[in-house]
Amino acid sequence: MYKLSKSRVVTILAICLAGIFFAVPNIVPNKDALPSWWQPINLGLDLQGGSNLLLEVKLDDVLKERMSSIEDSARQILRENRIRYKTLTSSENGVKVAIENASSRTKASNLFRKIDEGIVVEEVDGDNLLIKYSDVALNQLKAKVVDQSIEIVRRRIDELGTKEPLIQSQGESRIVVQLPGLQNPEYVKTLLGKTAKMSFHLVDSNARATDAKRGKMGAKYKLAYGEMGEPYVITRKPVVGGENLVDAQPAFQEGQAVVSFRFNSLGGKKFGEVTKNNIGERLAIVLDGEVISAPVIQSAIMGGSGVITGNFTVESANDLALLLRSGALPAPLEVLEERTVGAGLGADSIKAGVIASCIGLVAVVLFMVAAYGLFGVFTTVAVFMNLILMLGVLSLMGTTLTLPGIAGIILTIGMAVDANVLIFERMREEVKNGRSTRDAADAGFTEAWATIVDSNLTTLVAAFVLFYFGTGPVRGFAVTLAIGIATSMFTSVTVTRLIITAWLNKYKPSRLPI
C-alpha cells in the first residue's frame, strides 16, 4: 500500500509552513515594525547601495616609531652607563647596536631588556646586539594597534551618523568597513586617511630656519613645516600631547572658524604650566607632522581649554574637531579595496533580478507542464515551495543577499527540477516495465533517491569551496546555491511525494499520466 505515515505528513507540512512564515516579512511593507527575529532578507551593499572598504593598518609605521623610541632609550642607557658603541640604528625589525667590548655588550644587553616588557636582545653577526620584541609581544602589539584602529574608525564613522555600519578586522592587519547607503565615500576615505595625531610644541624663537635646515639646531629641537611650507624649529618632544584631549568642537572667534578643545585634568595642568612659564613664546600646534598654527602665548591658560586658530573654513574646522574628538589612529590606514554601489544601481539590480527570476520561473514551469502534464503541475507547486523555503531560510539565517546571490536563486530554480525529472523518468520506466501504478510511483521516489543525492552533492561541493574562498558577492552566490540545493532536495522529493500520494489516494488512477 502506497502511503505516507501521518508523522511524516505533519513534518513536511510543518516545514513548509515555517518556510512561508519566515518568508512573509519580505512582502510586508513596514519592516521596521517587525520583531528582530522576524525580518526580511538582508540586502547586500550591491543591492541596497553603499560602500565596502578594505583598509590596511600600516603596522610597519607603528613599529618604526616604536623602534625609534627604543633607539632613544638605548642611546640614553649607553650614555648614562658610559658604554662605548660604534653604531646605533633602528628599523621596523628592531634596533641594532654595535659594541666591540664583549663585557660591555653583556652589560648593555641586560640593561636593554628592561626598556619595555616583551623585549628580547639577541647577539647577531659578531659585535652587534639586536633589540626587538619577542614574537608573542609583537603579535600582542599588532593586535592592540588593530583593535585601537577599529575603535577609532568606529568613532569617526559614528560621528557621521551612518546607519548600521559594519566594522571588523580581517586577517592580521586589515579592517573591513561596510557603510550601507552612503553617498559620499570619498569624504569617509579622507577622514579615515588622517591619523589625526595632534601635539603642542614650543617654538625656538632664537633659532634661524636657515641654520636649522643645515642641521644646526639644539638636540632637543627639530624642524617642522606649516601648511604653506614655512619652517618652524620646534621642541622634539611635545609639551602636551593630543591624547589628553577630551573634547573638540568647531567654533567662531572674531568671525573666523576655529576649533575649541578641552583637556583632561592631567593635560590641563601640563598645558597651564607650559603656558605660564612661556608667556611671549610661540606654541606650535602640530597635526600629523604639519604645523597648523603657532600662536604667541599671551597669558597662562589655566582652565584646561583653548582654541586652535588657523586657516580654517567652516568645513575644515568641523572635520578637525571631529577627528580630534574621536582620537588619533595609532597607525595610518590605507584603502586597499573599495566597492561602492549607488542606490540607483542597487535598485535597478533588484528590479533586473526579480524580472529575471520571474521569467525564469515561468519558463521552467511552463516547460515542465508541457513535458509532463499533470505531474508538471505538481512540480510547479514544488518549485514555488522551494522558492518560498529559500527565502524563508535566507531570512531566518540573516544571510546577506547579493546580486550573484539572486543569480544563484534563478539557477536553482532551473536546476531544482532535475530531481523531479529523475523521479518522473524513473516512474515512467517502471510503468513501462509493467509495474502497478502505486508500485511505479513508489519506485520512482526510492530508486531515484541515490542519484539525486549523488548529483546534488557535487554541486554542493562546488558551493562550499566557493563559500570558503569567495569574498562578498561571490560568497552570497555560494550561500544561495547551497541553500537552494538543500531546499530543492526537500521540496522535489517530499512535497511532490505528498501531492502525488494525495492525488493517488483520491483519484485512484489506473495508470500514471507520465
Add this chain to the structure above:
Amino acid sequence: MIKVFSWITKDTNIDFMKSKKITYFISLTLLALSIASIAIKGFNFGIDFSGGILMEIKSPEVINVDEMRNTLSKLDIDELNLQSMGEDGTEIVIRAQAKDLDEKAQMNIINQIKETLGNSYEYRRIDLVGPQVGEELKTNGVIASVIAILAITAYVWFRFEWQFALGAIIGLVHDVVVTAGLLSFFGLDFSLTTIAAILTLAGYSVNDTVVTYDRIRENLRKYKKMNQTDLLNKSINDILSRTFLTGLTTLFAALALLIWGGDTLRSFAFTIFWGVIIGTYSSIYVSTTFLSLFDLRASQNEEVINPFGNA
C-alpha cells in the same frame, strides 16, 4: 492536459558510441584551440584580478563618449578606457587598469575624474582594487578552482570505481578548459563572478556525468550479458530525456538571467549558459565514451556498497 514537449520523453535508441572518433576529434580540437588561445591571448582580467579602478556613470542625457574621452584625456591617466553601456547611451563605464598604480594613485584618479566631470552625473558604481588585493584574489581564485575540482573528484572516486572517477574528471577538466578558452578567445571580462560561474558549471557538468554513471552502473548489474558498447548506449538513451529536460530548464534559467539580469551578471550568465551546453555534451561524448576504453565488467565483480543504502 496537452503535453507539447512529450516528444522529449519518448524512448530513443541512438548509437552514441558510433560517432566516438568524430567527437574525440572535436573535443581534442576544442581543447587545443582553448589552450592556444589562453597561452597566446590570455584573459581579459577585470579589475578584480589586475587591480585598477572602474566607475559606472549615468547621466540624464545621452553621453557623448568621444567628448568625455577628450575631457578626461587631459588628466594624464594611463590606460584609461571608456565604454558606453546600456541601450539608451546614458550610461558609461570608465576603467583605468594601469598596473603600476598604487592605492593612493588610484584614489587620486577617482577624485580627479569626479572633479573633472562634476556633479551632474550619477556615480552608480565605484570599484577600486589595489594591486596587492588583486594578486590575492587571483591566487584565491586559482586555489578555489583547484580545490573544487579535487573535492569533486574525491567525491566521485569515493562513490564509483576509478575508471568512472577518471572519466568524470576528464570531462570536468575538458569543460573548464574549453569554457576558459572561450572566455579568452572572445576577450570576455574575467572577474570574481566568472570564477563562480566556472565552478558552478563544474558542479553541473559532474552532476550530469554522475547521473549517467549511476545508470551505467545499474545497467551493468542488470544486464550481465549485454555487450559493453550497447550497454553504454542504452544507458545514455535511458536517461536522455532527463538530460534534455534538466539541461533545457537550466538553460531557460540562465537565458532569463542573460537577457533580463542586467549588465553586471551578463558574463556570469553567459558562462553558465555555455557551461550547460558543454557540460551536457561532455557527459555523453567525453566522460561516457571514455569508459569504453576499459572493461568495466572486470571491476564490477567486486560488490560496491552504496552508502546511501539503495541500489
